[in-house]
Amino acid sequence: xxxxxxxxxxxxxxxxxxxxxxxxxxxxxxxxxxxxxxxxxxxxxxxxxxxxxxxxxxxxxxxxxxxxxxxxxxxxxxxxxxxxxxxxxxxxxxxxxxxxxxxxxxxxxxxxxxxxxxxxx
Amino acid sequence: xxxxxxxxxxxxxxxxxxxxxxxxxxxxxxxxxxxxxxxxxxxxxxxxxxxxxxxxxxxxxxxxxxxxxxxxxxxxxxxxxxxxxxxxxxxxxxxxxxxxxxxxxxxxxxxxxxxxxxxxx
Numbered sequence: 052x053x054x055x056x057x058x059x060x061x062x063x064x065x066x067x068x069x070x071x072x073x074x075x076x077x078x079x080x081x082x083x084x085x086x087x088x089x090x091x092x093x094x095x096x097x098x099x100x101x102x103x104x105x106x107x108x109x110x111x112x113x114x115x116x117x118x119x120x121x122x123x124x125x126x127x128x129x130x131x132x133x134x135x136x137x138x139x140x141x142x143x144x145x146x147x148x149x150x151x152x153x154x155x156x157x158x159x160x161x162x163x164x165x166x167x168x169x170x171x172x
Numbered sequence: 173x174x175x176x177x178x179x180x181x182x183x184x185x186x187x188x189x190x191x192x193x194x195x196x197x198x199x200x201x202x203x204x205x206x207x208x209x210x211x212x213x214x215x216x217x218x219x220x221x222x223x224x225x226x227x228x229x230x231x232x233x234x235x236x237x238x239x240x241x242x243x244x245x246x247x248x249x250x251x252x253x254x255x256x257x258x259x260x261x262x263x264x265x266x267x268x269x270x271x272x273x274x275x276x277x278x279x280x281x282x283x284x285x286x287x288x289x290x291x292x293x
Protein backbone atom coordinates (compact mmCIF):
# COMPACT_ATOMS: atom_id res chain seq x y z
CA UNK A 52 0.00 0.00 0.00
CA UNK A 53 2.86 2.33 -0.89
CA UNK A 54 3.07 4.49 -4.00
CA UNK A 55 5.24 3.00 -6.73
CA UNK A 56 7.09 5.45 -8.95
CA UNK A 57 7.27 4.10 -12.49
CA UNK A 58 10.37 6.08 -13.54
CA UNK A 59 12.27 5.07 -10.42
CA UNK A 60 11.41 1.42 -11.03
CA UNK A 61 12.43 1.66 -14.69
CA UNK A 62 15.82 3.00 -13.56
CA UNK A 63 16.48 -0.20 -11.57
CA UNK A 64 17.22 -2.33 -14.61
CA UNK A 65 18.75 -2.01 -18.06
CA UNK A 66 18.23 -5.41 -19.72
CA UNK A 67 15.87 -5.17 -22.65
CA UNK A 68 12.95 -7.54 -23.30
CA UNK A 69 13.25 -8.61 -19.69
CA UNK A 70 10.06 -7.80 -17.77
CA UNK A 71 10.12 -6.92 -14.08
CA UNK A 72 7.07 -7.28 -11.86
CA UNK A 73 6.24 -4.20 -9.81
CA UNK A 74 2.76 -5.02 -8.48
CA UNK A 75 -0.01 -7.59 -8.30
CA UNK A 76 -3.73 -6.85 -8.65
CA UNK A 77 -5.81 -9.92 -7.89
CA UNK A 78 -4.59 -12.57 -10.36
CA UNK A 79 -3.06 -9.96 -12.64
CA UNK A 80 0.42 -8.47 -12.56
CA UNK A 81 1.86 -5.09 -13.47
CA UNK A 82 5.20 -5.38 -15.20
CA UNK A 83 7.72 -2.94 -16.63
CA UNK A 84 9.93 -3.56 -19.63
CA UNK A 85 12.47 -1.79 -21.80
CA UNK A 86 12.40 -2.85 -25.41
CA UNK A 87 14.40 -2.07 -28.53
CA UNK A 88 14.32 -3.68 -31.95
CA UNK A 89 12.04 -6.61 -32.66
CA UNK A 90 10.67 -9.22 -30.30
CA UNK A 91 9.30 -12.66 -31.20
CA UNK A 92 6.03 -13.42 -32.96
CA UNK A 93 3.76 -15.12 -30.44
CA UNK A 94 0.25 -15.31 -29.04
CA UNK A 95 -1.20 -15.92 -25.59
CA UNK A 96 -3.93 -18.48 -26.04
CA UNK A 97 -5.82 -17.68 -22.85
CA UNK A 98 -4.87 -14.19 -21.79
CA UNK A 99 -5.41 -10.65 -23.02
CA UNK A 100 -2.40 -8.35 -22.67
CA UNK A 101 -2.38 -4.60 -22.12
CA UNK A 102 0.60 -2.46 -23.14
CA UNK A 103 0.99 1.12 -21.96
CA UNK A 104 3.75 3.19 -23.55
CA UNK A 105 5.55 5.22 -20.88
CA UNK A 106 8.32 6.50 -23.14
CA UNK A 107 8.94 6.34 -26.87
CA UNK A 108 6.86 4.79 -29.64
CA UNK A 109 5.89 1.13 -29.85
CA UNK A 110 5.18 -0.51 -33.18
CA UNK A 111 2.84 -3.40 -32.43
CA UNK A 112 2.93 -5.73 -35.41
CA UNK A 113 -0.06 -7.89 -36.19
CA UNK A 114 -0.12 -10.30 -39.13
CA UNK A 115 -2.24 -7.92 -41.19
CA UNK A 116 -1.00 -4.53 -40.03
CA UNK A 117 1.11 -2.53 -37.57
CA UNK A 118 -0.36 -0.25 -34.91
CA UNK A 119 1.71 2.72 -33.76
CA UNK A 120 1.35 3.20 -30.01
CA UNK A 121 2.72 6.47 -28.69
CA UNK A 122 3.67 7.70 -25.25
CA UNK A 123 0.48 8.09 -23.19
CA UNK A 124 -1.37 5.44 -25.16
CA UNK A 125 -2.42 1.88 -24.41
CA UNK A 126 -3.27 -1.07 -26.62
CA UNK A 127 -4.93 -4.33 -25.63
CA UNK A 128 -3.91 -7.46 -27.53
CA UNK A 129 -6.76 -9.97 -27.23
CA UNK A 130 -6.08 -13.58 -26.37
CA UNK A 131 -5.14 -15.75 -29.32
CA UNK A 132 -3.94 -12.88 -31.51
CA UNK A 133 -0.40 -13.18 -32.86
CA UNK A 134 1.65 -10.08 -32.24
CA UNK A 135 5.24 -8.91 -32.34
CA UNK A 136 6.18 -5.79 -30.35
CA UNK A 137 8.90 -3.76 -32.02
CA UNK A 138 10.56 -0.36 -32.07
CA UNK A 139 12.21 1.72 -34.77
CA UNK A 140 15.38 3.69 -35.36
CA UNK A 141 17.23 2.20 -32.42
CA UNK A 142 14.86 3.80 -29.92
CA UNK A 143 14.51 2.19 -26.51
CA UNK A 144 10.86 2.17 -25.50
CA UNK A 145 9.60 1.91 -21.92
CA UNK A 146 6.47 -0.12 -21.35
CA UNK A 147 4.06 -1.00 -18.58
CA UNK A 148 2.13 -4.20 -19.10
CA UNK A 149 -0.94 -5.47 -17.33
CA UNK A 150 -1.68 -9.15 -17.69
CA UNK A 151 -2.51 -12.32 -15.80
CA UNK A 152 0.27 -13.73 -13.68
CA UNK A 153 -0.13 -16.94 -15.67
CA UNK A 154 0.77 -15.23 -18.96
CA UNK A 155 3.85 -16.82 -20.55
CA UNK A 156 6.41 -14.31 -21.84
CA UNK A 157 6.42 -15.55 -25.43
CA UNK A 158 3.19 -17.53 -25.32
CA UNK A 159 3.53 -20.95 -26.92
CA UNK A 160 6.86 -20.03 -28.53
CA UNK A 161 10.19 -20.82 -26.88
CA UNK A 162 12.97 -18.46 -27.91
CA UNK A 163 16.33 -17.38 -26.56
CA UNK A 164 14.60 -14.17 -25.42
CA UNK A 165 11.99 -16.10 -23.40
CA UNK A 166 11.99 -15.39 -19.67
CA UNK A 167 10.21 -17.95 -17.54
CA UNK A 168 10.23 -15.78 -14.44
CA UNK A 169 10.05 -12.04 -13.95
CA UNK A 170 12.17 -10.50 -11.17
CA UNK A 171 10.20 -8.49 -8.62
CA UNK A 172 11.43 -4.97 -8.08
CA UNK B 173 -6.81 -3.69 -31.21
CA UNK B 174 -6.42 0.05 -31.74
CA UNK B 175 -4.24 2.38 -29.65
CA UNK B 176 -6.18 4.31 -27.02
CA UNK B 177 -4.91 7.79 -26.19
CA UNK B 178 -5.42 8.49 -22.50
CA UNK B 179 -5.46 12.29 -22.80
CA UNK B 180 -7.94 12.21 -25.67
CA UNK B 181 -10.23 9.92 -23.68
CA UNK B 182 -9.95 12.13 -20.60
CA UNK B 183 -11.07 15.08 -22.72
CA UNK B 184 -14.35 13.33 -23.57
CA UNK B 185 -15.92 13.90 -20.15
CA UNK B 186 -15.93 16.46 -17.37
CA UNK B 187 -18.00 14.94 -14.58
CA UNK B 188 -15.92 14.21 -11.53
CA UNK B 189 -15.98 10.95 -9.55
CA UNK B 190 -17.67 9.39 -12.56
CA UNK B 191 -15.52 6.60 -14.01
CA UNK B 192 -15.54 5.80 -17.71
CA UNK B 193 -14.45 2.43 -19.06
CA UNK B 194 -11.90 2.59 -21.87
CA UNK B 195 -10.79 -1.04 -22.16
CA UNK B 196 -11.26 -4.58 -20.92
CA UNK B 197 -8.44 -7.03 -20.16
CA UNK B 198 -9.80 -10.49 -19.41
CA UNK B 199 -12.16 -9.99 -16.46
CA UNK B 200 -10.58 -6.66 -15.54
CA UNK B 201 -11.41 -3.20 -16.80
CA UNK B 202 -9.39 -0.06 -17.40
CA UNK B 203 -11.23 3.06 -16.32
CA UNK B 204 -10.49 6.76 -16.33
CA UNK B 205 -11.73 9.25 -13.76
CA UNK B 206 -11.40 12.91 -12.86
CA UNK B 207 -11.54 13.60 -9.15
CA UNK B 208 -11.51 16.65 -6.93
CA UNK B 209 -12.12 16.99 -3.21
CA UNK B 210 -12.97 13.96 -1.13
CA UNK B 211 -14.70 10.75 -2.15
CA UNK B 212 -16.45 8.26 0.15
CA UNK B 213 -14.83 5.89 2.64
CA UNK B 214 -15.33 2.38 1.34
CA UNK B 215 -13.70 -1.00 0.77
CA UNK B 216 -13.98 -3.66 -1.91
CA UNK B 217 -14.33 -6.95 -0.10
CA UNK B 218 -13.20 -9.16 -2.97
CA UNK B 219 -11.18 -7.02 -5.35
CA UNK B 220 -7.83 -5.24 -5.34
CA UNK B 221 -7.82 -1.84 -7.01
CA UNK B 222 -4.94 -0.15 -8.83
CA UNK B 223 -4.78 3.64 -9.17
CA UNK B 224 -2.38 5.32 -11.59
CA UNK B 225 -2.06 9.09 -11.37
CA UNK B 226 -1.98 10.60 -14.87
CA UNK B 227 -2.15 14.22 -13.74
CA UNK B 228 -1.96 15.95 -10.37
CA UNK B 229 -1.47 14.48 -6.91
CA UNK B 230 -3.78 11.96 -5.27
CA UNK B 231 -4.05 11.74 -1.49
CA UNK B 232 -5.13 8.19 -0.75
CA UNK B 233 -6.48 8.15 2.79
CA UNK B 234 -6.33 4.96 4.82
CA UNK B 235 -7.66 4.74 8.36
CA UNK B 236 -4.15 4.96 9.82
CA UNK B 237 -2.40 7.23 7.33
CA UNK B 238 -2.49 9.04 3.99
CA UNK B 239 -0.33 8.09 1.03
CA UNK B 240 0.64 10.81 -1.44
CA UNK B 241 0.55 9.45 -5.00
CA UNK B 242 2.10 11.72 -7.61
CA UNK B 243 1.89 11.86 -11.36
CA UNK B 244 3.66 8.83 -12.81
CA UNK B 245 3.01 6.73 -9.73
CA UNK B 246 0.65 3.86 -8.97
CA UNK B 247 -0.79 2.47 -5.77
CA UNK B 248 -2.60 -0.81 -5.22
CA UNK B 249 -5.32 -0.89 -2.57
CA UNK B 250 -5.73 -4.51 -1.45
CA UNK B 251 -9.16 -6.08 -1.12
CA UNK B 252 -10.88 -5.38 2.17
CA UNK B 253 -8.89 -2.23 2.98
CA UNK B 254 -10.92 0.90 3.67
CA UNK B 255 -9.77 3.84 1.62
CA UNK B 256 -10.91 7.32 0.65
CA UNK B 257 -9.36 8.91 -2.45
CA UNK B 258 -9.00 12.68 -2.12
CA UNK B 259 -7.27 15.70 -3.57
CA UNK B 260 -6.05 18.98 -2.11
CA UNK B 261 -6.24 22.68 -2.86
CA UNK B 262 -9.04 22.38 -5.38
CA UNK B 263 -6.86 20.44 -7.80
CA UNK B 264 -8.55 18.15 -10.29
CA UNK B 265 -6.64 14.90 -10.55
CA UNK B 266 -6.78 12.53 -13.50
CA UNK B 267 -6.67 8.82 -12.74
CA UNK B 268 -6.47 5.52 -14.54
CA UNK B 269 -7.73 2.51 -12.60
CA UNK B 270 -7.33 -1.23 -13.19
CA UNK B 271 -9.83 -3.41 -11.42
CA UNK B 272 -12.17 -6.31 -11.92
CA UNK B 273 -15.30 -5.56 -13.90
CA UNK B 274 -17.23 -6.78 -10.87
CA UNK B 275 -15.81 -4.05 -8.61
CA UNK B 276 -18.54 -1.85 -7.17
CA UNK B 277 -17.80 1.88 -7.33
CA UNK B 278 -18.13 2.52 -3.60
CA UNK B 279 -17.84 -1.08 -2.42
CA UNK B 280 -20.43 -1.98 0.18
CA UNK B 281 -21.36 1.70 0.72
CA UNK B 282 -24.22 3.35 -1.13
CA UNK B 283 -23.79 7.11 -1.53
CA UNK B 284 -25.10 9.83 -3.77
CA UNK B 285 -21.77 9.67 -5.61
CA UNK B 286 -22.16 5.95 -6.32
CA UNK B 287 -22.30 4.99 -9.98
CA UNK B 288 -23.68 1.55 -10.71
CA UNK B 289 -22.54 1.57 -14.33
CA UNK B 290 -19.58 3.13 -16.04
CA UNK B 291 -20.09 4.60 -19.52
CA UNK B 292 -17.83 3.16 -22.20
CA UNK B 293 -15.85 5.72 -24.17
